[in-house]
Amino acid sequence: MIKLNKISKVYRTDEIESTALNEVSLEIGKGEFVSIMGPSGCGKSTLLNVLGMLDKPERVGVQSAGGSYKFLDSEVADLNEKGRSDVRKKNIGFIFQNFNLIDELTVFESIELPLLYNKIGLSECKQRVNELIEKIGISHRASHYPQQLSGGQQQRVAVARALITKPPLILADEPTGNLDSSHGNEVMELLCQLNEEGTTIIMVTHSSHDASYSDRIINLLDGQIVSEKKSKMAQAAV
Secondary structure, eight states: OEEEEEEEEEEEOSSOEEEEEEEEEEEEOTTOEEEEEOSTTSSHHHHHHHHTTSSOOBOTTTTTTOOEEEETTEEOTTOOHHHHHHHHHHHEEEEOTTOOOOTTSOHHHHHHHHHHHTTOOHHHHHHHHHHHHHHTTOGGGTTOOGGGSOHHHHHHHHHHHHHTTOOSEEEEESTTTTSOHHHHHHHHHHHHHHHHTTOEEEEEOSOHHHHTTSSEEEEEETTEEEEEEEOHHHHHHO
16 A cells, blocks of 8 residues: 655754654555554654655655655655645545544534535535444534543544545554543554454554554654564464
């Protein structure tokens, strides 16, 4: 599904140049559940943003033999913002640590919003939202607003919003970071269920416990991949 080859990302100001990613090469197959770990500032979120086409990478080495990002066998490193947006809308769902729910929208409206952006008919929107909120157990909160929900319920809404367009890829940035352990485990079990149904999941996390749910753990340091290994849960399943 994903193949990065010598992708970098450098942030520049008038006085400072900071390398967030340094010639990262990575392959992620369809249906994998991958965790990305490392200390703060190592490039985890930057890598997730590049994978999600929110940030445009720099193709270090493109004149020689590197510098590409292939998504579903298509080169996307050189796409402009509109091109990246088109790919995102059709293929990627995002789950953020801070939920990013809109205060003025109800649960139903928040989940429905991506469908409206994709110009799905209103009757189909209603059907798909009702089916999904029933599946993840928040149908009784459909008319509530974010401030009326617990942290766990808000994150479930965020997960549902990411899923409503049925994307083949979910990118999750610290999805349990603002939750207690009970609600965090609920979200991780939901992600595992989605992965078992065929969704590819890439998750940034500081939590070894959360990473244990994944198939593979990638460790970053100073913008580079320093190690990869199977999670303990994946090893036990072999």
